[in-house]
Amino acid sequence: MGASETRQQIVDVADRLFYERGFEATSFADIARDAGLSRGNFYYHFKTKDEILAAVIGGRVEKTRAILEAWARNADSPADRIRSFVHILITNRTRIMAHGCPVGTLCNELAKLDHAAKEDAARLFSLFRDWLARQFAMLGREADADALALHLLMRSQGVAVLATAFRDEAFIYREVSDMEAWLQTQCPATSLSRSRQSV
Amino acid sequence: MGASETRQQIVDVADRLFYERGFEATSFADIARDAGLSRGNFYYHFKTKDEILAAVIGGRVEKTRAILEAWARNADSPADRIRSFVHILITNRTRIMAHGCPVGTLCNELAKLDHAAKEDAARLFSLFRDWLARQFAMLGREADADALALHLLMRSQGVAVLATAFRDEAFIYREVSDMEAWLQTQCPATSLSRSRQSV
DNA sequence: CCAGAATTAGGACAAATGTCCTACAGCGCG
DNA sequence: CGCGCTGTAGGACATTTGTCCTAATTCTGG
Numbered sequence: 505m506g507a508s509e510t511r512q513q514i515v516d517v518a519d520r521l522f523y524e525r526g527f528e529a530t531s532f533a534d535i536a537r538d539a540g541l542s543r544g545n546f547y548y549h550f551k552t553k554d555e556i557l558a559a560v561i562g563g564r565v566e567k568t569r570a571i572l573e574a575w576a577r578n579a580d581s582p583a584d585r586i587r588s589f590v591h592i593l594i595t596n597r598t599r600i601m602a603h604g605c606p607v608g609t610l611c612n613e614l615a616k617l618d619h620a621a622k623e624d625a626a627r628l629f630s631l632f633r634d635w636l637a638r639q640f641a642m643l644g645r646e647a648d649a650d651a652l653a654l655h656l657l658m659r660s661q662g663v664a665v666l667a668t669a670f671r672d673e674a675f676i677y678r679e680v681s682d683m684e685a686w687l688q689t690q691c692p693a694t695s696l697s698r699s700r701q702s703v
Numbered sequence: 704m705g706a707s708e709t710r711q712q713i714v715d716v717a718d719r720l721f722y723e724r725g726f727e728a729t730s731f732a733d734i735a736r737d738a739g740l741s742r743g744n745f746y747y748h749f750k751t752k753d754e755i756l757a758a759v760i761g762g763r764v765e766k767t768r769a770i771l772e773a774w775a776r777n778a779d780s781p782a783d784r785i786r787s788f789v790h791i792l793i794t795n796r797t798r799i800m801a802h803g804c805p806v807g808t809l810c811n812e813l814a815k816l817d818h819a820a821k822e823d824a825a826r827l828f829s830l831f832r833d834w835l836a837r838q839f840a841m842l843g844r845e846a847d848a849d850a851l852a853l854h855l856l857m858r859s860q861g862v863a864v865l866a867t868a869f870r871d872e873a874f875i876y877r878e879v880s881d882m883e884a885w886l887q888t889q890c891p892a893t894s895l896s897r898s899r900q901s902v
Numbered sequence: 903c904c905a906g907a908a909t910t911a912g913g914a915c916a917a918a919t920g921t922c923c924t925a926c927a928g929c930g931c932g
Numbered sequence: 933c934g935c936g937c938t939g940t941a942g943g944a945c946a947t948t949t950g951t952c953c954t955a956a957t958t959c960t961g962g
Contacts, residue, residue: 507939526815528727532920544923545940553920604811611868612803612811616725626868654865654874655881662861666853669810669825675853682854706909731950741911743953748909752950 511549511559514539519560523606527557527613554621561624564606568628572635582639583691586656589636590683593663593676601671605664607632633657643691652690659683710748710758713738718759722798722805726756726812753820760823763805767827771834781838782890785855788835789882792862792875800870804863806831832856842890851889858882 517539521530532553536546550556575588593600603609607628614622636653645652663679666672716738720729731752735745749755774787792799802808806827813821835852844851862878865871 510939524815526727526812528725529816531918533918542941542943543921544942547920547922548939551921603815608864608868609811609815612808612864613725615867616723616802616808617728629865629868651877654869655878658858658861658865658878660861661864662857662859665807665811665860665864666828666857668814669807669828678850679854679857709909730948732948741913742951743912744910746950746952750951 507549510539510541510545514541514546514549514556515559515563518556519563522557522560522610524603527610527619528617554619557619557621558624561610561621561628564628565631568631572631576635582642583687585639586636586687587684589632589656590660590680590687593660593667593680597667597673597676600664600676601667601673604668605661608661608664629657640690645690656683706748709738709740709744713740713745713748713755714758714762717755718762721756721759721809723802726809726818727816753818756818756820757823760809760820760827763827764830767830771830775834781841782886784838785835785886786883788831788855789859789879789886792859792866792879796866796872796875799863799875800866800872803867804860807860807863828856839889844889855882 514535518530518535521534521538525534532543532546535556536543539546550559575585579585579588607625611622611625611629614625633650633653636656637649640649640652659679660683663676667676713734717729717734720733720737724733731742731745734755735742738745749758774784778784778787806824810821810824810828813824832849832852835855836848839848839851858878859882862875866875
């Protein structure tokens with residue numbers, strides 16, 4: 505077994521457990537067990553828990569970049585791209601209702617721990633923020649593109665938190681529709697923006 | 704020293720630490736040290752960590768009830784009462800940027816731990832939800848009062864998450880203004896609703 | 903002032919934690 | 933073959949965790 509494959513598997517398992525249970529609540533033993541490794545072997549690949557966290561965050565950054573690029577490829581209009589973002593709430597609704605948003609909950613936890621990696625985690629938000637701002641700028645909203653991006657990010661985070669607390673699927677669908685309606689009001693002049701309006 | 708005072712002090716310290724560091728990351732020893740008690744004395748008052756959590760949540764429920772009643776007393780119009788809710792984002796902005804919303808982050812953590820008390824924590828949200836819904840109903844929105852309440856709760860949670868991640872005070876003020884503007888559009892017929900419009 | 907209850911201090915305890923070490927298995931290369 | 937390197941296993945280590953016990957102290961009613 506190559507070292508890089510084992511390493512990748514550790515990161516994958518840690519990524520999942522950090523999301524499902526949280527960073528603090530996940531132990532070395534948990535990751536080793538789920539990955540089918542001894543704790544000693546584990547140490548060969550990662551010296552500290554913070555090293556794993558850094559690898560997990562790094563992996564999420566890459567995955568996020570790939571997703572954003574895919575959305576940009578598969579949607580022609582900026583409005584449709586923004587809708588792709590909004591729709592992850594529906595695509596991932598089951599996992600969100602169980603464990604919240606992977607980015608938001610990690611940032612919250614690292615902020616409370618005052619962990620050194622909290623800024624790195626927040627950079628995951630920045631990826632979405634900058635990408636969304638670019639889409640809004642393309643819609644002619646250069647002046648307030650960043651504010652609009654933050655607003656949409658804010659909404660999706662709020663939906664994730666309440667969806668977790670109340671486990672209410674209908675609420676998610678309702679708020680996603682509301683976000684799409686809001687999107688319409690923000691870029692009314694764009695002809696392409698009505699191509700995929702409803703849920 | 705009476706037992707009830709000591710008990711109350713334990714709950715106060717635990718409440719603060721659960722908020723600032725999180726439930727899992729706070730140990731018996733942490734609470735005992737900050738409260739100036741021995742771990743043995745601690746055990747006299749609370750047998751398990753879950754008992755403290757239950758007491759902390761119970762205390763927060765009472766404090767929340769008191770706050771909601773105070774808002775109802777001090778504001779004559781439902782619109783002003785709702786604005787009182789929106790403004791906690793500004794009042795508590797420093798603590799929110801450091802540790803997030805006390806309710807949202809606790810619900811998220813307990814959901815991840817699949818803790819037995821997660822529904823009790825979510826009941827804190829329900830207090831705000833029902834109270835807000837009553838205000839919207841008084842504004843003549845009986846039909847969708849609960850949806851409007853959830854929407855506002857969603858926004859405040861989203862603001863809290865992003866404010867923590869980015870530590871952006873201006874963002875909070877901007878979104879609070881936006882919420883107030885939204886409020887105006889939701890109850891345009893009410894004359895009292897313009898009595899305290901801006902931040 | 904004193905018996906008994908209420909409250910506190912100071913550990914004991916096993917289990918789990920993050921970290922680290924040593925020994926061994928499998929492999930390619932001389 | 934045998935040397936050395938990479939990867940793995942298994943456990944040692946001190947510390948901390950939640951939980952629990954016992955002995956001392958403080959308080960209170962008679």
